[in-house]
Amino acid sequence: MESVMVILVGILVTVATYLILSRNLIRVILGTALLSHAVHLLILTMGSLKKGNVPLLSDSDGPYTDALPQALILTAIVISFAVTAFVLVLTFRTYGTNKTDDLQKLRGNADE
Amino acid sequence: MKINDVILRTVVKSVVFIVLTLGIYLFFAGHNAPGGGFIGGLVLASAVVLMYLAYDIETVQKTMPFDFKKVAAFGVLLATGTAIGSVLFDVPFLSHTDAYYTLPLLGKTHLTTVTIFEAGVALTVVGVVVTIILSISEEGEEQ
Amino acid sequence: MSNLLIAPMIIPIMTAVVLVFLRDNVRVQRIITLITMGGVTLISLFLLVEVQQNGIMRLDFSGWLPPFGILFVGDQLALLLVTVASIVTAACCIYAFSTIGEAHEKMFFYSFVLMLIAGVNGSFLTGDIFNLFVCFEVMLLASYVLVALGGGKRQLRESLKYVLINVVASWMFLVALAYLYGAIGTLNMAHISSRVMEAGQDPVLTTISLVFLIVFSLKAGLLLFFWLPGSYSVPPTSVAALFAALLTKVGMYALIRTFTLMFPLQQDITHTILAVMAVLTLIAGMAGAMGGRDIKTIATYNVIIGVGFIMLGVAIANEQAMMGVVYYLMHDMVAKALLFLCIGMMMYLTGETVVKNMSGLIRNYPLFGWLYFLGLCALVGIPPLSGFVGKVLIGQGAITGGHYVLLAIGFASSVVVLYSLLRIFLASFFGETIIVLEDEVPIRKGMMGSLLVLAACVIFLGLGANYMMPFVEAAAAVLVDPSIYIDAVLPQGND
Numbered sequence: 064m065e066s067v068m069v070i071l072v073g074i075l076v077t078v079a080t081y082l083i084l085s086r087n088l089i090r091v092i093l094g095t096a097l098l099s100h101a102v103h104l105l106i107l108t109m110g111s112l113k114k115g116n117v118p119l120l121s122d123s124d125g126p127y128t129d130a131l132p133q134a135l136i137l138t139a140i141v142i143s144f145a146v147t148a149f150v151l152v153l154t155f156r157t158y159g160t161n162k163t164d165d166l167q168k169l170r171g172n173a174d175e
Numbered sequence: 176m177k178i179n180d181v182i183l184r185t186v187v188k189s190v191v192f193i194v195l196t197l198g199i200y201l202f203f204a205g206h207n208a209p210g211g212g213f214i215g216g217l218v219l220a221s222a223v224v225l226m227y228l229a230y231d232i233e234t235v236q237k238t239m240p241f242d243f244k245k246v247a248a249f250g251v252l253l254a255t256g257t258a259i260g261s262v263l264f265d266v267p268f269l270s271h272t273d274a275y276y277t278l279p280l281l282g283k284t285h286l287t288t289v290t291i292f293e294a295g296v297a298l299t300v301v302g303v304v305v306t307i308i309l310s311i312s313e314e315g316e317e318q
Numbered sequence: 319m320s321n322l323l324i325a326p327m328i329i330p331i332m333t334a335v336v337l338v339f340l341r342d343n344v345r346v347q348r349i350i351t352l353i354t355m356g357g358v359t360l361i362s363l364f365l366l367v368e369v370q371q372n373g374i375m376r377l378d379f380s381g382w383l384p385p386f387g388i389l390f391v392g393d394q395l396a397l398l399l400v401t402v403a404s405i406v407t408a409a410c411c412i413y414a415f416s417t418i419g420e421a422h423e424k425m426f427f428y429s430f431v432l433m434l435i436a437g438v439n440g441s442f443l444t445g446d447i448f449n450l451f452v453c454f455e456v457m458l459l460a461s462y463v464l465v466a467l468g469g470g471k472r473q474l475r476e477s478l479k480y481v482l483i484n485v486v487a488s489w490m491f492l493v494a495l496a497y498l499y500g501a502i503g504t505l506n507m508a509h510i511s512s513r514v515m516e517a518g519q520d521p522v523l524t525t526i527s528l529v530f531l532i533v534f535s536l537k538a539g540l541l542l543f544f545w546l547p548g549s550y551s552v553p554p555t556s557v558a559a560l561f562a563a564l565l566t567k568v569g570m571y572a573l574i575r576t577f578t579l580m581f582p583l584q585q586d587i588t589h590t591i592l593a594v595m596a597v598l599t600l601i602a603g604m605a606g607a608m609g610g611r612d613i614k615t616i617a618t619y620n621v622i623i624g625v626g627f628i629m630l631g632v633a634i635a636n637e638q639a640m641m642g643v644v645y646y647l648m649h650d651m652v653a654k655a656l657l658f659l660c661i662g663m664m665m666y667l668t669g670e671t672v673v674k675n676m677s678g679l680i681r682n683y684p685l686f687g688w689l690y691f692l693g694l695c696a697l698v699g700i701p702p703l704s705g706f707v708g709k710v711l712i713g714q715g716a717i718t719g720g721h722y723v724l725l726a727i728g729f730a731s732s733v734v735v736l737y738s739l740l741r742i743f744l745a746s747f748f749g750e751t752i753i754v755l756e757d758e759v760p761i762r763k764g765m766m767g768s769l770l771v772l773a774a775c776v777i778f779l780g781l782g783a784n785y786m787m788p789f790v791e792a793a794a795a796v797l798v799d800p801s802i803y804i805d806a807v808l809p810q811g812n813d
Contacts, residue, residue: 083486088478095485102492109500132499135448139492141213142455146488148307149459150481153466155311157474169475248338255332261380262321268328269380 068108075101088154088164092147099143103136180229187229194222202297206285212293216300223305232312243309247302254295257288323377323390325361326400326439327453329354334432344423348415351428355408355435362404362439366397370789374796374806376445384445384807385509391445391807394793395644399442399571402648405775406563406655407435409768413659414556416764417666422554425467433460434560441568445807447498447580448505450572451491454537458484461565464557465549473552480549487536494529501526508807510580511800519583527581527588534576538569539625541595547606547618555662562621563655567647570625574632574643578797585635593633593724600626600731607738612671613746616738617661620697623731624650630728631712639715640794645786646708649696649779653705656693656772657739660686663769664746667759673742678751682758687747689769694739696776699732704779 075097082094110132158164198218205211226235261270273287333354340346369375375392378384411431418427437457444450462484465477499505501522502513514523536542546566550558577588603626606619628650631643663686668676680687692703699705709732716725753759779786796802 091482095482095489098486098489099492102489102496105493106496106499109496111500131505135495135499135505137213138448138452142452142488145303145459146455146462146481146485148304149462150478150485152307152310153462153474153478153481156466156469157478160469160471160474169478171472171475244338248335251335252332255328255335259324259328259332262324265321267378267381268321268324271380 064112065108068104068112072101072105072108075104086166088158088166088169091166092150092154095150096143096147099139099147103139106132106136106139184229187225191222191226194218194225198222202293205293206287206290212296213300215293216297217304219297220301220304223301224308227308227312232309243302243305245302247299247306250295250298250300250302252295253298254292257292257295260288320375320377322361322365323375323392323443326358326365326404326443327390327436329358329361330432330436330439334429334436337429337432338426341424341426344420347423347428348411351411351432352408354432355404355411358435358439359401359404359408362397362401365392366394366401366789369394369397370792374803376807383809385504385506388444388446388449389506389807390443391508391803392443393796393803393806394789395571395574395796396442398644398648398789398793399567399651400439402651402775403435403438403442403564403567406651406772407431407560409771410556410560410563410655410659412764412771413559413662413768414554416762417662418554418556422467427464427467430460430463430467431557431560433457434464434564436460438564438568442571445507446505447507447510448495450507451488451495454491454568454572455488457565457568458488461561464560465553467557468554470552476548476552480545483536483545487533490529490536491533494526494533497526497529506807507575507579508804512804512808514581514583515800515804519581523581524584524587527576527584528591530576530581531573531588531591534569534573535595536569537565538573538629539566539599539622540569540573540629541599541602543599543602543622543625546622547615550618550621551614555659555666558662559655559658562617562658563651566621566625567651570628570632570647573629574797577632578635578640579800579803582800589633589635592629593721596626596629596633597724597727598626599623599629600727604731604734607734610738611673613661613664613673613742614671616673616742617657620657620735620738621654623735624654624697627709627712627728627731630724631715634712634715634719634721634724635798636715636719637794637798638718639712640797641790642708642711642713642715644790644793644797645711645779645783646705648786649704649708649776652772652775652779653693653696656689656769656776657697659765659769659772660690660693663761663765666765667761668753673745676746676752677749678747678753680747681751682753682755683761685766686761686769689773690747691743692773692776694736694743696780697739698736702777702780704776706780707783 079094079097079101082090082097085091110129113126113128115126115128154164161169163169198215201210201218202212202215205215258269262268271288271292273285276284276286278284333350337347337350365375369392377390378387379389380387411428414427434457437453437460440453441450441457444453462477462481465480466474495505502510504510504513539546550561553561577592581588599622603619603622607616607623610616610619628643628646631639631646664676664679665671667679667683670676696703696705699709712728713725716728
């Protein structure tokens with residue numbers, strides 16, 4: 064199961080890298096969103112995938128699931144949600160003022 | 176451009192309440208099942224966004240005259256307030272307490288200060304999501 | 319008692335939120351911001367003295383003992399940096415009062431500054447590496463908004479790049495965290511350290527530490543600084559000064575913790591790479607500072623030189639060098655803020671950014687001119703100002719360790735700093751004045767006040783080195799011997 068997950072993470076990262084390297088801003092943002100999904104899966108895999116009871120000592124006598132990766136992922140999801148939302152707003156504004164969403168044209172030059 | 180959105184509006188009128196109920200259910204379910212402040216807040220926010228989709232911003236503002244930035248700020252204040260409240264009782268920061276009470280109608284109920292913290296989280300999420308959607312849709316106003 | 323440790327992070331957050339409700343009342347916003355920053359400074363000073371007397375302090379959130387819960391750890395290094403960061407933020411806010419403009423202030427400018435300092439203080443104080451990630455993100459989100467606020471054409475363009483670079487860097491941070499958790503099974507920094515000490519640092523762990531190196535280098539501007547000149551030159555002066563003073567320092571602090579506390583065992587690999595990166599950073603920074611024609615470029619490349627110099631000290635890694643690193647970190651925060659505020663003031667007064675187009679400023683504004691000269695001397699490291707102590711200590715460390723090449727390049731960078739900044743001083747401050755008396759833009763009291771606060775800090779850090787030394791020695795002792803940190807954090811009898 065772990066190896067399947069790792070391959071999935073690899074595919075997601077590949078797709079995300081392809082998207083990030085494109086010139087269209089929206090595709091870059093989709094790429095960063097995919098990247099964050101990939102890393103969430105990676106954290107889950109790294110915490111080892113196994114079935115178990117809730118990690119409360121009084122409730123059962125094991126085996127327990129490690130709850131920490133899920134807590135980490137929830138935090139990471141919230142953060143990536145906030146960042147993605149902010150980037151979308153920022154992109155919208157940039158598109159509004161610069162009239163382009165092509166990163167090549169957004170390069171700018173030194174003597175401005 | 177004026178689009179015919181009678182169906183959308185009619186559906187939204189009833190669906191919004193279902194979504195709001197689901198949001199509140201998820202919020203309370205978070206006590207000991209999947210759910211909680213963040214998810215409940217997201218669902219609540221999606222109900223508000225749905226209303227913005229079906230009606231225009233002015234109409235919704237008339238029925239819900241909140242400044243959603245302030246809703247978010249109030250949420251953060253609530254969450255950090257409960258976190259810092261523990262300092263007053265001389266226990267470590269972020270400590271929470273809980274107890275069982277017998278309430279009229281509800282019977283024996285488990286009450287905890289975590290609920291207040293989660294309510295803060297939910298309000299923050301609602302406020303932030305709606306603010307972001309509004310700042311994309313409203314031309315001219317800054318984010 | 320130890321609950322006070324959360325104050326440098328939670329007080330700015332709560333104040334930031336309160337300020338949202340006071341949107342239209344700019345005056346009250348300013349007063350509250352200033353009181354908050356003053357209060358945080360006093361609290362962190364108090365904590366610093368407390369820690370010096372009673373040893374390292376820790377705060378377990380909601381009472382979960384380490385390594386299970388998240389926690390804040392106050393050691394001398396963290397608290398020294400928190401104190402200086404709070405002072406610098408207060409000074410930058412004072413500068414902002416009279417320059418930033420009502421439009422910014424109504425767009426929650428002070429709220430975001432307070433969020434930024436909350437993230438910075440949290441990053442310094444946290445004892446849990448995932449919590450470090452969260453505090454980093456708080457700081458970065460606030461900095462994204464601060465870069466973009468105002469919304470000029472060029473500003474939005476540069477801030478978009480800044481955000482995207484940092485999003486990818488944060489992603490790599492998470493990847494490194496995932497591997498670290500998979501390899502060691504803990505995220506408490508002291509616990510990681512004790513496990514690494516026990517089991518040794520095998521190649522997997524060294525690789526993970528190198529991923530962390532890349533992540534933090536991106537944030538600190540160590541070698542991977544290609545994003546830095548663009549994004550530091552677009553925001554308003556007070557924001558640029560805040561960034562130059564704080565953001566790279568947080569990255570460097572994380573690097574220091576990574577390679578002194580968590581992964582200190584494979585020094586011949588990691589510290590060699592650090593040394594090479596530091597030297598390359600210094601060389602690139604020197605080239606940029608010498609070649610720059612406008613004052614903003616010269617100032618940003620001076621930030622990069624500062625990063626390179628501090629990382630030299632980290633790479634040398636003996637006790638004297640570490641003392642130098644701690645001292646130079648504090649000095650660099652204050653002096654870079656002073657430099658950026660001076661540069662901003664020059665642009666405010668003349669409306670120019672190119673060195674050649676300015677001249678004779680010192681005739682119109684003598685006090686300002688000499689304050690700039692003071693900042694210059696401090697950055698170069700002329701005694702008795704603040705830069706001197708740090709440079710001497712890092713130099714002594716290099717000699718003790720026998721790293722003569724690093725020593726030579728480090729001190730060559732001082733000469734370049736002197737050249738680049740003196741060039742501005744000679745060309746722009748001396749010579750025929752270009753501003754006639756009638757056109758003279760008056761310097762507001764607040765602007766001068768913030769410069770004076772920073773100048774006082776520079777002088778105190780230089781002349782008061784005797785008072786600072788016990789703290790700096792204790793901070794360096796923790797960096798050289800991680801077991802002090804581990805013993806203070808982990809309860810006894812627990813792995």
